[in-house]
Amino acid sequence: MVNEIPGVNMAELRLRGFKVHELPAYVEVPAVHGRRDFYKMGLVTGEMTIGYGGEILELNGTVLFFVNPRVSRSVVRRSVNTTGYACIFTEAFMPPIVKKSPLWNAAENPMIPLNKEQAAFIRGMFQKMMAVHHSDYSNKADVIKNCIELVIHEALSIQPPGRSPQTGAARLTHLFMDLLERQFPIEHTAAPLKLRTAQDFAAGLAVHINYLNRAVKETTGRPTSVHIAERIVAEAKALLQHTDWSIAEIAYALGFDYPSYFNNYFKRIAGVAPKSVRFENHK
Template sequence: MANEIPGVNMEALRLQGFKVHELPSIVNIPAAHGRRDFYKMGLVSGEMAIDYGGQILELNGTVLFFVNPKVPRSVVRRSMNATGYACIFTESFMPAIVKRSPLWNTGDSPMIRLNSEQAAFMTGIFQKMLAVHHSDYSLKADLIKNCIELIIHEALSIQPPAYTLQNGAARLTHLFMDLLERQFPIEHAAEPLKLRTAQNFADILTVHVNYLNRSVKETTGKPTSVHIAERVAAEAKALLKHSDWSIAEIAYALGFNYPTYFNNYFKRLTGATPNSFRKV
């Protein structure tokens, strides 16, 4: 199946909420494209090329990686001697971490390069997680969570977030982007998207909508409405491909009162109708 992960018992992962494993020694392992239900962090040593959101990332040496399930990715090339560990978990397993940590920002590189001392320290943590995962310890989930948090804090101390909030426009844009991203992924069809327009976001951020639009355009080069439309379209694609919701349910979940409005919106942005996109 396209959504299976090599070497991972998917049913156990869904039940427990997490999985720690050693990377299998296989060349050209395909990774699932566009997974939206599992976050992934890992430690890899060796040579590998990854297509991450359409950008080819060359891995050489030892790196930590943090994979956002909203970003399509696949392994393009992997050497025979690439080794390492991975921890996969659901958002419900670590809800606070994935919401607030910049390491899973969709626009940033998912890799942090390590020196030999940092690599040895991280290897010890992953080996500890692997041992705990295979143990009978009754509180293993709590210990795994502590290890994940430790890795995240160490990673941030090695490589702080790429963004720098130097002025009011940049700060406001960061708040807008964070607020936009927090709405996703949509988990329940009965809970529709609430923030759909620039005015909605301006109201929450207590600024004039013109100031918000000007700040976002100045900082990112794209209007607020474009960021919103692109993110809604990305979520629509994910729901069409990775859920069994009807198109009417998806339309309602994304804040459209009528499926026809959603059909027209989706076709304008993607060139395809929701139904035709789902069938591809």
């Protein structure tokens, strides 16, 4: 399954809400991760090519990384001696600081390069989390949360937020992308998606729709409507693959008045019908 991680018991992760582990020295390539419903941060040394949110990122050296569960990603490992640690946790387990931290912002590069001293400190924090994770201490979850917060604070001190060029167009695009991502994942059908058009987002950001469209096109090279459509379809695929909701329920959850509208929309963007995605996933 796409949703599995080498060396990680997924049932235990969902039960406890967190998992700390040492990265395996070698994983067959490519290791396609896709979308998952948990946050991840880690320390890794090695060489690899990472696909993250439509971008290709090259890793060479030691970096601290933060993975947003809403962003699709894949990893192609180019080194058999990659080393490091990872901490994975669900949104329910997540410390409050994570919700406010820009480190998981979908519009940002998820990797922060580290020097030897910084890497040594972060490595010590992960080793501490691993030791606590495997101990019998009854309050281990609280210690893990404290360690996560310390890593976040250290990361912010190394590389403060605001890494993207802060032109007017880039800033507005950043806000648009952040507002788009905040709507996901869809967790139940009772609260359907509210922002579905460029006009909806322009109103939410208190700007004229022409200004928003021009800023997003200038910064990303693609229209606002394309970003919205692709993100809605990506969420639809995730719901088709990872839930037992009917196609009608998914349609309503994504803000479509009628399942037929959703079917036509999905097929126009994805090139296949929703039932094809569900059928392929359950072969």
